Amino acid sequence: MSSVFSLQNKTILITGASSGIGAAIAKEASKMGARVVITGRNEERLNATYLSLSGDGHLQYIADMANFKDIEQLVTKLPKLDGCVNNAGIVKPLMIQFSDKEDYESIFNVNTQAPILLTQLLIQHKKVNRSGSIVFISSISGIHCSSLGGSLYSASKGAIQGFVKGVALDLASKGIRVNSVNPGMIETKIFKDGAISDDQFDEDVKKYPLKRYGKPEEVAYAVIYLLSDASCWVTGTGLLIDGGFTLQ
């Protein structure tokens, strides 16, 4: 059955695909017919994602988005793309009085600089086909709200939101659309072993009108919409997926 939501005949790059949201996007996109190109730092986990993909013809490349050389090398290996999902990201709850230049650099390197540089290189190397779609996995944090110890993370995501708007304008003439997905808290391991306790999470989840955190695949469905032709008149926007969290 054909559908405007289909990703059939589309080649999609997904960064940070070895776990969490990135792995879910890769799996769901492949189910929708996409040929996916996945990248991640951990060979074993990236391969686990690779083996979980539907269909065939998929590619996997080990790349550390914190390393500019890795990004450059990745771009030269890539086939022509119809979509790119900038998903790789890190979270580090840190009160401002304890954050330093190193923290700023490590968070901004991965969350802000890497997706910006990857986008620049993809365009400079003409790797994105006309009618392509670039999607950034952003956050509610830094755009709609923030959280305790979340100043650097929020700043890194807020910067991406501005970038999305500017690049959407720059690439409109090429027919390339640029958007973000802005999830609230998603059930992944990204906060595991950190400064936030299970009790705090139990309290936090009550603030969500839909009474639960999101699931990685629920972010993937929004990404699929933005990658597909169903969103062909949507550019420069952020799709909020937060179980109603920012309503109140």
Added chain:
Amino acid sequence: MEIEQFIQLFADQFDETEPELFKPSTEFRQLEEWSSLVAMAVLNMLEKKCNARIKSEEMRETQTIQALYDLMISKQTA
């Protein structure tokens, strides 16, 4: 790190609590100013100033400053 120095660092995370209330035997969760905000600052302080990465869940098991100091010493990496 000696416990006196640790107590000083710990106390620095509070703004309103009287300095003399910070002793090894102090049950810090009973301090009026203790909150999730101070808890996060203490965890950050343990990592940045004491080289001890401690999970929120681990800190929750401690009641006194002495117990937290002992936990910090056991988790110090450098």
